[in-house]
Amino acid sequence: MNDHVLKTGPGVAATAVNASAAPSVLANETTASLGTQTVDAKSFLDVSGIVVRFGGLLAVNGLSMQVERGRIHALIGPNGAGKSTTFNCISCYYQPAQGRIVLDGEDITHHRPHQMAALGVARTFQNLELFGELTVRENALLGTHSHAARTAGMMLRRPGAEARDLVDHLLERVGLADHHDTLASNLDFGRQKMLELARALAIKPKLLLLDEPAAGLRNREIETLDRLLRELCERDGITVLLVEHVMQLVMAISDRITVMSFGEKIAEGTPEEVRGNPRVIDAYLGKGTHRG
Numbered sequence: 001m002n003d004h005v006l007k008t009g010p011g012v013a014a015t016a017v018n019a020s021a022a023p024s025v026l027a028n029e030t031t032a033s034l035g036t037q038t039v040d041a042k043s044f045l046d047v048s049g050i051v052v053r054f055g056g057l058l059a060v061n062g063l064s065m066q067v068e069r070g071r072i073h074a075l076i077g078p079n080g081a082g083k084s085t086t087f088n089c090i091s092c093y094y095q096p097a098q099g100r101i102v103l104d105g106e107d108i109t110h111h112r113p114h115q116m117a118a119l120g121v122a123r124t125f126q127n128l129e130l131f132g133e134l135t136v137r138e139n140a141l142l143g144t145h146s147h148a149a150r151t152a153g154m155m156l157r158r159p160g161a162e163a164r165d166l167v168d169h170l171l172e173r174v175g176l177a178d179h180h181d182t183l184a185s186n187l188d189f190g191r192q193k194m195l196e197l198a199r200a201l202a203i204k205p206k207l208l209l210l211d212e213p214a215a216g217l218r219n220r221e222i223e224t225l226d227r228l229l230r231e232l233c234e235r236d237g238i239t240v241l242l243v244e245h246v247m248q249l250v251m252a253i254s255d256r257i258t259v260m261s262f263g264e265k266i267a268e269g270t271p272e273e274v275r276g277n278p279r280v281i282d283a284y285l286g287k288g289t290h291r292g
């Protein structure tokens with residue numbers, strides 16, 4: 001049990017949605033389908049020259065990166081590199097002092113987190129945002145619930161058959177089919193992370209932002225996550241951007257990797273390109289150049 005990571009109040013901070021705007025994805029032929037997304041070569045997410053300061057600290061210094069539609073893109077770097085800050089800008093929890101963030105052609109630099117719903121963006125958090133006193137199914141339904149609230153203004157409306165089917169299907173996909181009625185607080189940590197992922201998927205995202213999805217997972221759970229993320233990308237067409245320290249996962253699944261150190265991008269490329277990059281090796285060995 002991980003009480004310290006469980007929320008106790010209402011509200012779905014972890015997810016944002018718009019099913020109608022977010023073509024979907026699930027793999028079966030039922031109404032639970034998340035839909036089918038059109039994949040083209042155009043950059044889906046375009047981060048351009050963002051700057052974030054915390055008082056005198058330059059946390060992100062002119063970072064630019066492009067994420068292609070339907071790909072898995074990882075943002076990595078040593079502790080304090082500026083990854084979470086960048087992630088928070090992309091999900092509109094922070095607004096950069098300079099620079100621009102464009103998602104699918106729309107400038108979202110100064111959007112608010114709740115506006116990401118309409119753009120089909122879901123995110124998970126480093127510290128899980130589950131509701132410990134609710135069941136697994138109820139937690140997952142909150143994703144669809146927030147969609148209903150946005151589209152129909154009916155937060156308290158009972159979930160329809162389509163939402164229930166979708167959630168059941170998602171819980172099966174993340175390996176929680178046998179835990180529908182378990183309280184979230186009674187799940188082990190690995191299953192709690194999978195539940196948070198299912199809830200994010202319940203909003204039918206086009207872009208899935210994952211903050212350290214493999215942190216605290218055992219090897220077998222990481223292998224499951226590996227398979228699931230590939231499937232979400234390849235079969236369901238979801239674009240995935242993850243911040244992650246578990247290199248086993250990053251190197252295995254990423255189409256492209258952006259490496260940050262001291263607030264700046266120091267490398268970018270395929271796993272093979274990044275792995276052998278001397279600046280990356282240097283940064284991870286703690287010899288990176290400090291920012292001014």
Ligand SMILES: Nc1ncnc2c1ncn2[C@@H]1O[C@H](COP(=O)(O)OP(=O)(O)OP(=O)(O)O)[C@@H](O)[C@H]1O
Pocket residue numbers: 054057059077078079080081082083084085086
């Ligand atoms: N809210 C904040 N107020 C002040 N400083 C902050 C804040 N958030 C982050 N920082 C600082 O900004 C820098 C970048 O932090 P950030 O959390 O983005 O790094 P990170 O790469 O995500 O690190 P980690 O891998 O440890 O999570 C660090 O020096 C951090 O201490």
